[in-house]
Amino acid sequence: MPVLIESDCINCDMCVPECPNEAIAMGPEHYLVDVEKCTECEGFYDEPACIPVCPIECMVLVPN
Numbered sequence: 027m028p029v030l031i032e033s034d035c036i037n038c039d040m041c042v043p044e045c046p047n048e049a050i051a052m053g054p055e056h057y058l059v060d061v062e063k064c065t066e067c068e069g070f071y072d073e074p075a076c077i078p079v080c081p082i083e084c085m086v087l088v089p090n
């Protein structure tokens with residue numbers, strides 16, 4: 027279950043430094059998660075590190 031960034035992302039950059047896999051990067055219009063790199067933070071944290079830091083709660087776990 028990778029994390030998806032919804033289109034209301036405000037490009038605040040808060041989530042980027044939280045990711046241990048460097049899976050988050052700016053896309054054409056807003057930040058995006060590379061599903062090939064996102065591991066839900068397995069091996070690093072108990073829960074996805076990016077989701078709680080998003081100020082507008084636009085990061086969600088989605089089924090594969």
Ligand code: SF4
Binds near residue numbers: 029049067073075
């Ligand atoms: S869940 Fe973890 S690995 Fe996936 S994008 Fe967020 S911080 Fe990166």
Ligand code: SF4
Binds near residue numbers: 039082083
């Ligand atoms: S923290 Fe949320 S609003 Fe900020 S860049 Fe990441 S996904 Fe977008």
